[in-house]
Amino acid sequence: DTAVSQTPKYLVTQMGNDKSIKCEQNLGHDTMYWYKQDSKKFLKIMFSYNNKELIINETVPNRFSPKSPDKAHLNLHINSLELGDSAVYFCASSQDVASGGIGNEQFFGPGTRLTVL
Amino acid sequence: AQKITQTQPGMFVQEKEAVTLDCTYDTSDPSYGLFWYKQPSSGEMIFLIYQGSYDQQNATEGRYSLNFQKARKSANLVISASQLGDSAMYFCAMRDYTGNQFYFGTGTSLTVIP
Numbered sequence: 001d002t003a004v005s006q007t008p009k010y011l012v013t014q015m016g017n018d019k020s021i022k023c024e025q026n027l028g029h030d031t032m033y034w035y036k037q038d039s040k041k042f043l044k045i046m047f048s049y050n051n052k053e054l055i056i057n058e059t060v061p062n063r064f065s066p067k068s069p070d071k072a073h074l075n076l077h078i079n080s081l082e083l084g085d086s087a088v089y090f091c092a093s094s095q096d097v098a099s100g101g102i103g104n105e106q107f108f109g110p111g112t113r114l115t116v117l
Numbered sequence: 118a119q120k121i122t123q124t125q126p127g128m129f130v131q132e133k134e135a136v137t138l139d140c141t142y143d144t145s146d147p148s149y150g151l152f153w154y155k156q157p158s159s160g161e162m163i164f165l166i167y168q169g170s171y172d173q174q175n176a177t178e179g180r181y182s183l184n185f186q187k188a189r190k191s192a193n194l195v196i197s198a199s200q201l202g203d204s205a206m207y208f209c210a211m212r213d214y215t216g217n218q219f220y221f222g223t224g225t226s227l228t229v230i231p
Binding site: 031033040041043045048050054056080088090092094097102103105106107108110113 | 148149150152154156160161162164167169206208210212214215217218219221223224226
């Protein structure tokens with residue numbers, strides 16, 4: 001069973017389009033994250049949700065909007081895609097410190113490679 | 118401010134040799150966690166090892182060990198008996214006292230030479 005799944009794995013689209021990436025975790029974790037990894041492999045946090053509430057919202061364009069319908073899902077919607085949005089997007093989840101302690105690692109999804117043409 | 122610093126963009130090691138990947142961190146909180154992840158060319162992020170700030174012993178997991186020097190704020194990853202399959206990007210990360218955010222370093226690309 002996949003712990004953290006993302007769909008799609010690959011996404012090729014034209015500039016100006018709107019697209020969504022879905023993420024689901026079956027680990028019962030409280031906290032979910034979105035990261036962007038650029039071509040230099042830098043991993044940048046974008047958003048974090050804890051029990052469906054937004055807790056981290058780094059400086060990302062407001063074209064990016066996360067949505068958490070329940071604590072097992074955190075989807076990422078991107079409006080008006082730009083060339084610079086091309087990257088690999090990772091979803092991750094972890095147990096909350098309060099319930100699991102600080103030592104619980106993040107589990108990552110397989111990544112979604114977004115290419116904007 | 119950079120919380121995690123990995124100063125080695127690329128490293129090479131001979132197969133079967135040991136290699137140390139450097140990581141320094143910055144925090145004034147007494148409670149934190151340090152993690153290492155491996156990212157092979159296939160792209161997935163694989164958790165390797167964890168060290169808690171209060172742990173007295175250095176963490177070990179198979180061929181991976183963490184050289185934790187609290188006073189120096191360093192958490193270097195040591196890979197013993199390197200294998201070709203160890204060629205990958207390695208990321209050091211820290212979880213802060215709130216537990217909600219993980220701070221990642223810029224990564225070190227390790228190449229194992231046969």
